[in-house]
Amino acid sequence: MHFTAVLSFAVLLAGAFAAPLSTRQETVSNVTCTDPKTTLDSHTSNVALLQICGGIAGTIEKCQGAPKSTTGQSGDVLFTIKPVDSGATINISKGRWEQGIKAAFAVCGQNKPFEATFTGGASTGDVSVTYGTA
Ligand SMILES: *[C@@H]1O[C@H](CO)[C@@H](O)[C@H](O)[C@H]1NC(C)=O
Ligand SMILES: *[C@@H]1O[C@H](CO)[C@@H](O)[C@H](O)[C@H]1NC(C)=O
Secondary structure, three states: OOHHHHHHHHHHHHHHOOOOOHHHHOOEEEEEEOOOOOOOOOOHHHHHHHHHHHHHOOOOOEEEOOOOOOOEEEEEEEEEEOOOOOOOEEOEEEHHHHHHHHHHHHOOOOOEEEEEOOOEEOOOOOOEEEEEOO
């Protein structure tokens, strides 16, 4: 029956949301929404986020070259990543990077500027990330 199907789907969904987030996605902390009135272009942002570490598009699965800091820019959109531990180098994986951005957008709103700490992503410690206008 249609009604029964809808009900069991709702139960499944509730179960999925009850699962601990930390086991399936990058955790972010210290999220600050730096410019709530601004919404950056979504396509430009998707291009910019793949420009970190000299480019992580296509089959590249993580930040290459162990930089001390890096930016990803396209048009007027700029991401920056810095290690929280001075002296650490960045090696964030593409999966973590994209999940962290998604988690920060979940707090501030889709494509709204933020500053946040992403767990891990460096040779030691966490990374500090900003997203905003170049
Ligand atoms: C949060 O931000 C503050 C100030 O920038 C910093 O001192 C602190 O280490 C950050 N906390 C985490 C968990 O990264
Ligand atoms: C980054 O470096 C740390 C420390 O060497 C390591 O534990 C981690 O697996 C590396 N991450 C990636 C995505 O290579």
